[in-house]
Amino acid sequence: QKEVEQNSGPLSVPEGAIASLNCTYSDRGSQSFFWYRQYSGKSPELIMSIYSNGDKEDGRFTAQLNKASQYVSLLIRDSQPSDSATYLCAAGERDSNYQLIWGAGTKLIIKP
Amino acid sequence: DVKVTQSSRYLVKRTGEKVFLECVQDMDHENMFWYRQDPGLGLRLIYFSYDVKMKEKGDIPEGYSVSREKKERFSLILESASTNQTSMYLCAIGGGYTFGSGTRLTVV
Numbered sequence: 570q571k572e573v574e575q576n577s578g579p580l581s582v583p584e585g586a587i588a589s590l591n592c593t594y595s596d597r598g599s600q601s602f603f604w605y606r607q608y609s610g611k612s613p614e615l616i617m618s619i620y621s622n623g624d625k626e627d628g629r630f631t632a633q634l635n636k637a638s639q640y641v642s643l644l645i646r647d648s649q650p651s652d653s654a655t656y657l658c659a660a661g662e663r664d665s666n667y668q669l670i671w672g673a674g675t676k677l678i679i680k681p
Numbered sequence: 682d683v684k685v686t687q688s689s690r691y692l693v694k695r696t697g698e699k700v701f702l703e704c705v706q707d708m709d710h711e712n713m714f715w716y717r718q719d720p721g722l723g724l725r726l727i728y729f730s731y732d733v734k735m736k737e738k739g740d741i742p743e744g745y746s747v748s749r750e751k752k753e754r755f756s757l758i759l760e761s762a763s764t765n766q767t768s769m770y771l772c773a774i775g776g777g778y779t780f781g782s783g784t785r786l787t788v789v
Contacts, residue, residue, distance in 0.1 A: 577721075603778065612771055612780035613724075657724070659778075667712070667775065668739075673723035 571596040573660050575672035584681050588645040592658030592672055595639070599660040602634055603669065604643045607655045617643060648679045683708050687772055687781035694788050700759040702784050704772030712775030713755040715739075715747065717768040718783075724771070730755055762788045 572595045582588040590604075601620050605613035619625045619632040619641070631644040641660070645652055655676045659669040688703035704713065714729040716739075726739030728747040736747050744766060748756045759766055767788045772781040 605778075612783045614780070615778055668714075668726065668729065669778065671724040673721065 571599075571660075571670045573658055573670050573672040575656075575658050575675045577673060578676040579678050580675055581678045581680055582648050584648060584650060584679055586648055588648045588652065588677055588679070590643040590645075590656050590658075590675050590677065592641045592643075593639055594641065594658075594660040594670070596660065596662070596670065597636075597639065598662050599639075599670075601661045602632070602641045603659045603661075604630075604632060604641075605657040605659065606652075607657060607674065609654075613657055645677075650679045650681055653677060653679045683774070683779045685772055685774055685779050685781040687770075687784050689784050690782060692784055692786045694759075694762050694786065696763060696788055698759075698762045698788075700762050700786065700788075702757040702759075702770055702772075702786070704755045704757070704781055706753050706755075706774045706779075708774060708779075709752060710774045711752070713749070714773045714775075715745075715755065715757045716771045716773065717741070718771055719768050727757065759786075762786075764788050 575592050604617040606616050607613040617632040619634045625632045629646045633642045655674040657674045658672040661669045684707045686705045694700050715727045716724045725741050730736050730749045746758045770784045
């Protein structure tokens with residue numbers, strides 16, 4: 570059974586601090602990894618994708634991938650109250666055109 | 682901007698009714714997906730399609746069917762709605778996995 574696991578949270582972080590979200594996956598054949606943000610009552614939106622080991626930065630967001638440890642993380646620097654949401658991690662065997670295995674999400678709360 | 686449109690934001694149906702959920706995309710993308718999302722269970726794949734008139738079962742296809750007669754439209758059909766199908770239904774397209782705004786279906 571292919572699985573993606575995330576701590577459900579909630580993870581509470583003070584405004585301005587770094588929020589660190591983690592995800593592990595079971596399928597070593599996974600090649601593509603995605604982070605989505607989902608506000609309450611809304612649909613998920615893609616914020617980061619990563620395919621290679623190491624770090625990928627986009628503004629305040631950094632995705633980190635370690636295939637040997639089967640571990641993906643998302644760092645949010647200078648956290649803002651507007652970052653409060655549920656963050657979904659997903660893994661796929663190829664690119665996002667195909668099926669993804671989804672984690673259940675981590676609820677992040679940024680405290681002003 | 683990519684647009685994925687789901688026909689209804691909120692829907693209330695009676696047990697036993699046949700329910701149609703529509704999803705239309707403007708990106709000419711081959712791959713389309715239907716998910717349901719329930720608290721604590723995450724996103725679960727119901728059906729997906731890689732081409733017109735083509736469909737594949739996902740993890741929880743029971744009680745559902747789909748139709749893809751045109752590339753831009755992927756419909757989810759609840760043959761006989763039941764209360765355990767009360768959920769948020771999300772359509773997505775590949776290539777970045779853009780989601781529609783979702784349909785919150787309540788079956789009473």
